[in-house]
Amino acid sequence: MKGKALYVQNSLTRKKEEFTPITEGFVGMYVCGPTVYSDVHLGNCRTFVGFDTIYRYLLYKGYKVRYVRNITDVGHLLDDGEDRISKGARLDKLEPMEVVQKYSNGFHAIMDIFNTKKPSIEPRATGHIPEQIEMVQQIIDNGFGYEKNGSVYFDTIKFANEKKVYGELSGRIIDDLLTETRDNLKNQSEKNHPSDFAIWMKAADDHLMKWNSPWSVGFPGWHLECSVMSTKYLGKRFDIHGGGNDLKFPHHENEIAQNIGACDCAPSNYWLHTNMLLMNGKKMSKSDGNTISPEELFTGDSTHVSKGYSPMAVRFFMLQSHYSSTMDLTDDALLASEKGFKRIQEGEKILASLETNGSGNSEDADIIKNLDAMLDDMDDDFNTPKAISRLFELVTKINSYKQGSLDINSVSKDTLARLKKEMPEFILEVLGLKNESQEGTSDVSEGLMQLILELRQSARERKDWDTSDKIRDSLNALEIVVKDGKDGSNWSFK
Ligand SMILES: [Zn+2]
Structure with missing residues (x-):
């Protein structure tokens, strides 16, 4: 590897630690991508430019990196319980997948403009519904999930009591979480405890995006998709998980709980978080x-x-x-x-x-x-x-x-x-x-100037002073000065 040992600030331990990948020479990195229901905002751009620079430096050091950044296209709910993509579809009178495509295209265009490298894999949540159903089942089988009226909830109290890690990343204790869940408020009464969160939600009849499952026709919870897609593409345990620090709670905390709940293994060794743009x-x-x-x-x-x-x-x-x-x-x-x-x-x-x-x-x-x-x-x-x-x-x-x-x-x-x-x-x-x-036309003009100066130089060598003076005077008229030196001619603007 180029350079010396790499140290990273790990949000999980709140310490700067030496970075040691699980497999020597390889890095698996997962970064939570955008929810594509509106134009990407500048704060998100800051996060993705930040992780792009981290990705670039890992490559520069000589690591082989698998960089997975998802697209959230279902399950990320607004405070009133409406799916963000569905709301976008309703407002713009589009199919949900048209909304997803429109704002994914916009997001990619902005990422290109900022010269960010494309991730190795960019999975979409709706492309991984069977895997999400499977993980919900694993969580139920392991005793950390329960079904109520077709929806499935993660049992945070049982998990916190048995595994002692809930709140480790965000530094919050469960009593603080009572009123802070971003879940569907309409379903609060179904939960055993207010800090429990939905991993599968039963869809209302008029809900646009829904799939069959053992529990109901419904859709997966937002936190679940990242657990599923990181596990699928990077394994149960990988090196770096990143995102904006507004995602630490509840999103990342719940991801950790789901991974441990399903696979008995915390997903990532190092958690990196970007900060806010003011x-x-x-x-x-x-x-x-x-x-x-x-x-x-x-x-x-x-x-x-x-x-x-x-x-x-x-x-x-x-x-x-x-x-x-x-x-x-x-x-x-x-x-x-x-x-x-x-x-x-x-x-x-x-x-x-x-x-x-x-x-x-x-x-x-x-x-x-x-x-x-x-x-x-x-x-x-x-x-x-x-x-x-x-x-x-x-x-x-x-x-x-x-x-x-x-x-x-x-x-x-x-x-x-x-x-x-x-x-x-x-x-x-x-x-x-x-x-x-150096972009675009300036390359061409530099090349043209070199050509003109070479033609003038060869005229001078032939002692064709008429041609050489004509070139110099014509360039002068264009506000370009030619200086003849020992090592040939140079040009500059007046
Ligand atoms: Zn995520």
Whole structure:
């Protein structure tokens, strides 16, 4: 593995622990995906960009990673008991699966714009109904589930008494949970205890998405799908389970209870949670207008921003906070990130043009120290803000070499080659930041300029001064200056 030992902050133990995968060289990672009943909001994007960076770093270290991120397309209920997808279908006058497709497409488009890698498997809950029925049966057989009027509930009291782990992740005790369950409130009276939660729900006659089961025509509980799909694709026990920290309770707590209830095995060794995205110091909320969509952020079509920001500038902004810290989105912070990202991109461009004669090596230690430190920072629970500060230090050096305040010839050839390889690789592969200035037409114009300069050079070699001057004057008219030097010609805008 590249770098040193990796340490992660484990939400389950509340400690930073050395990461040791179950099978050497392999990592199984499950991240709770979106419920696709409306446009993805920016807080979700932060979570998925965070786990994308974790996924990228695990790959960069050399692990073979199976990254499973589900799509919730059934069973995630609103407080009034209506299925979120069904509500979307009712409001938009669509088939439930049209709602799922529409918002899955939108979600994927935004994920592409943020340059996140696709997960290895993206299972949907409705594609795993038989497996969910099977797990409900296992939970009943093991004595942790009971049926009432066609619905099946998880017996939290019995589970807590026997297994002593309920509440371990969220740090809550069962008495605190009495009034906090997000379950279907209409069915509260059916439960033995208010903290019990539904793992199978009997559907009302007008319910849109329902399946046959041994207990009723109904649908699975939201928490159950993640237990089932993680077990199916990663095994009973896997390495990393992730999600936003708003999912710790009840969703993840109940997942653990279900897995232990069904298989007598807790699902994941390490639980990683991303933190909240705030805007102007407050929780984002549609009802008081303190919200912005990814699209509004890109176009600038919102009163909360002074202009539009490119997706990579926004991604850079996200990575400037640690994934487990709250992040405060403000226009000033975005402006600063945009500027910082531009500086790094310009640094990369200058780096590509630097050459050394390798006569000295007094600069090597500083460069290598920063390159190594970037990986050390990532090995310290994926500390992207610290790694980015090393990048800024490298860019400062690169600028000094260009301006001559530091001597580029004091960098050995090997170290310059290493810097040229590792710095852009880290920015693109680990941080997932594409160089926006090199995209599209700019590549073509750079190529065209090189061609023109070569034609002019060959005219000069033939002493065809008319042609060479004509090219220079025509470029001048386009505000492009050509400078002739010993090693050929260079160009720049006036
Ligand atoms: Zn989940």
